[in-house]
Amino acid sequence: MSSYLTPILLLIASNVFMTFAWYGHLKHTHRPLLLVILASWGIAFFEYCLQVPANRLGAAVYHPAQLKVIQEVITLVVFAVFSVTYLDVPIRWNHAVAFALVVVASFFVFMD
Template sequence: MTVLTSLPISLQTILLLLASNVFMTFAWYGHLRNMATAPWYAAALVSWGIASLEYLFQVPANRIGHTQFSVGQLKIMQEVITLSVFVPFAIFYLKEPFKLDYLWAAMCMVGAVYFIFRNA
């Protein structure tokens, strides 16, 4: 963790949000591949356990990030990172086909980033 604290706040925030999103993506969608035949409540319990690990990254990311970013900026960063983690996960892990809609969604996110950061 000391290596992380030597990095700029923006990079600390992004790396923690990235780690957080990897856990959360597995919590929300990993059971579709790994536990497809398990009862929903078993998948929910496993997902809940994974999601609890996600908070070990999400909470520090927001606390550290809020020293430099507004809440709106943190949220948009979170959403961009979420899409950046989700698309490769869907394609490579869940074997979903690539759709141009992912590209269009990313372009919308670029617009959101512009508007939320333009007066920063």
């Protein structure tokens, strides 16, 4: 079971870093753009330190398309939590429906 779970846990952790790198600066719009770009690159380094092993380990048990879909679903969940808790921007009903449709669509990548 660990060989299936480890890549998912690493992808969750990497997506937390990715979300902060991509969207965390939206709470600090008064900072110079060059500073937030450099900070985002620094945060993204840690994201890659988790994502690359996640994909390498995941490729042993998942098809690459499955890995990508897992990553996208994790990204949506992490972003939704981040939006509400860090940015204080609620997820509206239409966002939730769109996210849910992506999750439902991802079911098909696991049909073999």
